[in-house]
């Protein structure tokens with residue numbers, strides 16, 4: 278057997294991505310004003326941001342960030358257990374836990390880290406983690422680093438989840454699911470999953486990146502939509518890069534679970550705590566999410582408007598009632614062509630391809646935003662109808 282040179286492997290992989298139309302490129306956002314972004318000197322209407330409520334540029338949030346960074350400096354200076362856990366972090370954790378109705382919260386550097394932290398600190402060899410097939414990549418990666426057995430059930434199939442749990446009676450079990458699925462926009466069957474987790478002594482863990490702030494009573498996300506509480510969903514993560522418009526993630530759970538994570542989760546222990554100013558900004562976001570429900574209401578009405586008009590125009594939508602509105606195109610090259618036809622017309626929409634979604638499931642992932650106007654939505658639908666229905670235009 279001869280050694281493979283990594284640089285050769287990299288070049289071959291690149292060539293294969295070119296052949297499969299799965300090359301990924303970044304674009305530079307030169308300026309941003311709400312849903313309007315400048316790319317290569319042109320202003321585009323952004324339909325692919327997760328800043329669903331537009332809070333990342335809200336005056337109160339920016340002001341909180343500025344004031345706190347002027348006072349505390351930029352970096353936190355250390356990991357949380359050394360000397361990086363500041364007053365702003367602690368206030369954010371307390372206020373968020375109280376709002377979500379959980380005994381305790383823990384602020385972690387990102388949603389990705391939070392999911393690694395949960396799985397690595399709670400699971401190990403001999404344990405099982407049962408997950409929805411469409412869960413976010415970091416839940417899968419978390420299970421991998423924990424070295425537990427990972428089982429994945431067909432999307433939203435709670436009976437299959439039950440069978441997988443029943444077939445594995447040794448060791449501890451966790452059932453992990455997205456609350457709102459990030460590429461499909463649909464909701465997990467949380468009531469069923471809560472019931473079967475209880476009957477199978479599995480810990481139910483929900484990642485509600487695209488739910489909290491956006492849906493449910495008081496904006497408390499998919500757990501609140503399902504009318505469940507912290508006893509039925511003992512562990513929950515809310516990444517702050519989405520509706521909160523910031524960076525980081527909050528984990529919610531019991532004193533015992535969160536305490537265990539704070540003392541043993543390597544992705545928490547060995548990573549610098551987020552900037553105190555970010556925590557201050559996220560407290561301001563939380564105030565807006567709690568106190569100004571009109572953003573959620575406006576977003577919900579834009580979702581209904583988009584669906585009504587797009588379906589009437591023959592745009593192939595999935596069954597989603599959240600601001601994530603996928604347009605299923607199937608073929609990678611077609612998704613890219615439609616996205617670039619839209620960009621020509623002034624709309625920024627991302628083409629999502631494998632491995633983010635399964636082969637043959639390439640799509641545009643349209644996300645609606647509380648800062649869009651009805652006119653913005655109508656103009657996107659008109660451009661989508663043209664680009665999706667006229668293949669000559671789309672494949673030009």
Ligand SMILES: *Cc1c(COP(=O)(O)O)cnc(C)c1O
Pocket residue numbers: 386387388389390413415455459484485486487516517518524525526
């Ligand atoms: C965005 C996202 C994450 C990752 O959160 P980051 O803070 O961006 O690392 C985790 N889970 C889901 C479902 C997400 O959508």
